[in-house]
Amino acid sequence: MFEFTGFKVCAPFGSGHIGRGVAVLSLALVMVCSAQAVAVESAGEGSEASASVRALEQIIETPMSIRESRRQAQQAVNDLSRDLQGLKTSVIALNRDLRVLEEDLLFPANTRLSVFVSLDVGEFFQLEGVELKVDGETVTSYLYSEAEREALAKGGMHRLHLGNVSAGDHTVSAFFVGLGPNGREYKRGTTLDFTKNVGPKYIELSIVDSEARQQPEFGIREW
Template sequence: MTSFWRQLIGLFLVVILVTSGFAQEVKTEAAAPIDQQVQDLKRSVLNLNRELFVLEEELLFPANTQLMLFLSMDVGKYFELDSVEVTLDGKELSSYLYTPRETDALLRGGVQRLYIGNLKSGEHELVAVFTGKGPSGRDYRRAASLGFEKTLGAKFVELKISDRDSSQQPEFVIREWE
């Protein structure tokens, strides 16, 4: 089904190119309405593409079986993130290696979507392993886990890295968003 929509979009793009080729051959006083039609057609194709993307997301990841994982950071004095590995029920779900620019965006309040997928109802265990530089620039590797029950409806889970000033250590928390 996805290939059908891509072929349809490709056909629209060919029509646009052919139409724009004919528009160049027409005299300038008649070219304005054709140019407007071409622009309208391009806008229609872009809107159709946007709607197809949303439809594809809804078909691939229905809301009642959906699991979404997000990562956020706070402050970052005691931990410099290099990578995160996420497993669900013992199977690798996601793995990500961060650039300095990405960690800077997270420190400025950004939230990264690590994973979106389908998950059957029932009990599950999520484990996240965070790797980076800890206090004093030493290598640091910590894990956090969350046992949760997936019911009907979307499940949103946040992996949060924050500083704990009392112990001068980073804190890794996995929590469900309600």
């Protein structure tokens, strides 16, 4: 009997050349099986080692992946903001074009009348409201806020009225209400006769301080 690493090999009766051959063959089989077992064990250990390396790489790369994800998300937000801003600009331009088109349709140039208010005052008058009449008929009344008064005082103009009048002679009357010198209530009216010809007509209602007279002055002029 031969014994190799836990395996027992029995030679047949009448040991001789045949018995020794069987023993050698058995020994070879045992060595092959052992080698295969060692290879399988080594492969298993190699797989475990590879898995550990991959896990370690994932742990190391996780912060970079987070930063990249954040960068991509921020880029997407920036792209969306630019798209929204472009869309907003397009909508504003479209609304402006539609408003101009609407005005051209509703108020043709040959009958259009535009009335503006300008303000150049300091201590002598605080504008509160304006009433406008065209040919004796009230066409608009407007009350001004503090922000609007400040905008007018900085040189802005307010389009008080946009309407239609036929060609010929017409009358515009404006009535101003506000606070005059020393905070007293102040009312003043002014009138302009004008002729509407071909093309649009523009009229300006102006309010200015008179240093010489120490009071506001109200005027109407054509463009």
